[in-house]
Amino acid sequence: MGQQEIGSPQLIIDGRAIKAALFDLDGTLLTSQGHADPRTVDSIKRLRAAGVLTGLCTGRGVANIEAHLEPWGLIGCLDAYVASGGVDIVDVTLTRHERRALLAGAVIDTIIEHFADVPATPAVTIDGVVHALEASLTVCWFSEREHMPYVVAPRQRLSCEGQPKLTFMLDPSHMDEVCAAAATLPPDLEASGHPTAPYLFEFTNPEVSKEAALAVLMGWHGWSLDELLVFGDEENDISMLKAAGVGVAMANGCDAARSAADFVTHGNDENGIGAFIDRYLP
Known part of the structure; x- marks a missing residue:
């Protein structure tokens, strides 16, 4: 048929x-x-x-x-x-x-600063390459699993311009800490965050x-x-x-x-x- x-x-x-x-x-x-x-x-x-x-x-x-x-x-x-x-x-x-709508660079910077003491690595993907603040075990594992290259980039590179999303990569055992940190972000911050996998928490523009x-x-x-x-x-x-x-x-x-x-x-x-x-x- x-x-x-x-x-x-x-x-x-x-x-x-x-x-x-x-x-x-x-x-x-x-x-x-x-x-x-x-x-x-x-x-x-x-x-x-x-x-x-x-x-x-x-x-x-x-x-x-x-x-x-x-x-x-x-x-x-x-x-x-x-x-x-x-x-x-x-x-x-x-x-x-x-x-x-993209997530504004200034918003990305605010979130990364807020999460400074949280055991999760911030990252953005630019042209198919993961730009992460550090080469954590989760970042390396994710890169290998998804066949996506990664580079270690300074915080300024992650937040220098608007991005579709900001991803925090983490060991699943730390998800409660990440969710708790997200809940204490300024209420007027133009960002919305959710777990998208046991090892990922992602922020996008609330629109x-x-x-x-x-x-x-x-x-x-x-x-x-x-x-x-x-x-x-x-x-x-x-x-x-x-x-x-x-x-x-x-x-x-x-x-x-x-x-x-x-x-x-x-x-x-x-x-x-x-x-x-x-x-x-x-």
Whole structure:
């Protein structure tokens, strides 16, 4: 059977015709080893062939996504992606790329100073290269795991201009300390922070969110969020899980994400996305 026209889907969930499906990456589409389960990829291909626009909605940046599409086996599977937590919106079908509000350099500097005594390493990604304040064990591990080069850079380099996000890399055992430090930042600071993985805490401009970016993406096609299916696992996925017509959390997700979702599927190491798609796709 040939591919259906995008926007003429064959996927109906709880009476809703789903026109787009977007997936978080880490902890959701990717396994705990950082790979994409071939069964999940096959289900996404079937979904796309059924006329559903498919894409990613992740905290990762555009360069990181594009560098990993081939090893993940996702070449030819995706029509769009929302990157850096909602800063970049890319739609391949429309040949369109829009960048939203950046995190101001002065704000980055304030956050780094505030976190001076917290056991976490600040970093920004510039042109696909991680610029970190120090070569911590987590930075080195992250660089090797993601196949992304890193350099040690002074604080002034990290905050000299606006960036899509500021990332703190940490040992998961220190996440409570990082969250506590984030909670004591000045309330009027133009930054919003969330854990995005057990070893990452990320700040973006408060105007940026996955939900807002998805509304823009859907609007480009004349669709509403009610026609959207999303999958996520972490706190930064909660807004999109609530806003989408159908929000699906992974069994391995945080309690708040599972509570916000309409459905909970199997974990990311158990083909959770594929299992859910296959349940509803004829």
